[in-house]
Amino acid sequence: MLEKLDAIHKKYDELTLQLGEPEIACNPKKYQEIALKRSDLEDLVEVIIVYKKKTLELQEANELYKSETDDEMREMAREEIEILESEIKEMTAKLQLLLIPKDPLDKKNIIMEIRAGTGGDEAALFAADLFRMYNKFSENNRWKIEIMSSNQIGIGGFKEIVFQVTGKNVYSRLKYESGTHRVQRVPTTESGGRIHTSAVTVAVLPEAEEVDIHIEPADLKFDVFRSSGPGGQSVNTTDSAVRITHIPTGIIVSCQDEKSQHKNKAKGLKVLRARLLDLEQEKSRNERSAKRKSQIGSGDRSERIRTYNFPQNRVTDHRIGLTLYKLEYIMDGEMNEVFKALIRADEEEKLEELNLD
Numbered sequence: 258m259l260e261k262l263d264a265i266h267k268k269y270d271e272l273t274l275q276l277g278e279p280e281i282a283c284n285p286k287k288y289q290e291i292a293l294k295r296s297d298l299e300d301l302v303e304v305i306i307v308y309k310k311k312t313l314e315l316q317e318a319n320e321l322y323k324s325e326t327d328d329e330m331r332e333m334a335r336e337e338i339e340i341l342e343s344e345i346k347e348m349t350a351k352l353q354l355l356l357i358p359k360d361p362l363d364k365k366n367i368i369m370e371i372r373a374g375t376g377g378d379e380a381a382l383f384a385a386d387l388f389r390m391y392n393k394f395s396e397n398n399r400w401k402i403e404i405m406s407s408n409q410i411g412i413g414g415f416k417e418i419v420f421q422v423t424g425k426n427v428y429s430r431l432k433y434e435s436g437t438h439r440v441q442r443v444p445t446t447e448s449g450g451r452i453h454t455s456a457v458t459v460a461v462l463p464e465a466e467e468v469d470i471h472i473e474p475a476d477l478k479f480d481v482f483r484s485s486g487p488g489g490q491s492v493n494t495t496d497s498a499v500r501i502t503h504i505p506t507g508i509i510v511s512c513q514d515e516k517s518q519h520k521n522k523a524k525g526l527k528v529l530r531a532r533l534l535d536l537e538q539e540k541s542r543n544e545r546s547a548k549r550k551s552q553i554g555s556g557d558r559s560e561r562i563r564t565y566n567f568p569q570n571r572v573t574d575h576r577i578g579l580t581l582y583k584l585e586y587i588m589d590g591e592m593n594e595v596f597k598a599l600i601r602a603d604e605e606e607k608l609e610e611l612n613l614d
Contacts, residue, residue, distance in 0.1 A: 266306075314341055318337045354604060363426055364429070367531075368419065368464060370460040371384045371417070374457055374458050382412065382414040383414075383440045387459065390592070397591075398425075401423045407514060421464070439563070463535070472526075472530065499512050499521040510532070577602045
């Protein structure tokens with residue numbers, strides 16, 4: 258482990274020297290790139306410096322304890338050894354967490370897609386409830402939400418809603434939401450009081466810039482059509498809605514929320530880029546999944562990840578066996594307890610994969 262820490266410290270010092278070089282200072286893009294790399298190592302290097310200092314102090318205290326003949330001095334050395342060993346143990350745990358490779362997508366904005374699954378109108382209503390939950394959580398974090406497209410039913414639910422979330426480290430939290438969300442409750446239309454089970458699927462796609470995903474214009478087919486609202490009523494009298502087909506993958510994106518065909522096209526392309534980036538990430542996730550013991554953060558949308566049981570006021574996350582009896586609280590956007598548990602489980606799993614010997 259010390260060898261790994263020394264290499265990181267050396268790399269940090271090299272980056273610091275590079276920032277002082279005239280040719281780097283005159284190149285803003287290169288300077289920013291190096292400064293960002295150095296910044297990513299800063300917290301880790303601060304802990305490394307203290308860790309190495311404490312390790313040296315422990316070595317000296319052990320030598321003193323072995324060589325000292327005075328009982329009082331030996332006792333002082335023994336007490337110092339206990340304190341240093343405790344401090345080093347805490348710092349080792351902190352270093353291990355800092356050594357976990359950062360997800361390069363964590364700082365990205367996202368595009369989230371919520372779709373009603375089995376359960377008909379009840380599933381569509383729960384899709385609307387989930388959208389409200391994520392909207393509230395985003396408000397709490399001062400993130401901004403913009404609806405990209407939606408397919409609403411007359412009673413206030415959504416067959417599908419696609420929206421963008423922008424802000425600080427959005428993907429680092431919401432990436433855990435990909436999957437099937439199951440709801441158990443008595444629908445308002447149920448006169449017999451029977452509990453119905455419905456399902457909604459959620460997809461969380463890191464936003465892809467043009468530099469992340471290049472799309473050949475020849476690979477795209479554009480169709481325009483007239484927008485329609487709930488129940489098929491006309492929203493627009495012009496052909497402003499846009500359907501984009503990515504021919505190589507067969508991915509189809511439709512956008513009709515804007516009155517401008519140009520704006521719908523721009524939004525549609527943004528969703529398409531995110532889906533194509535997610536397709537690439539899915540390939541990488543599949544390659545890693547054989548080595549992973551659980552599906553934390555895998556984005557496997559076929560898997561049931563969470564159940565919301567309204568009669569019992571219960572939320573259960575099946576990936577980590579977490580059960581909380583505070584469903585109303587969570588549905589109101591108070592999701593930090595859930596995310597902290599998911600992040601902790603993810604970190605523990607990644608720590609097992611780290612070779613720190």
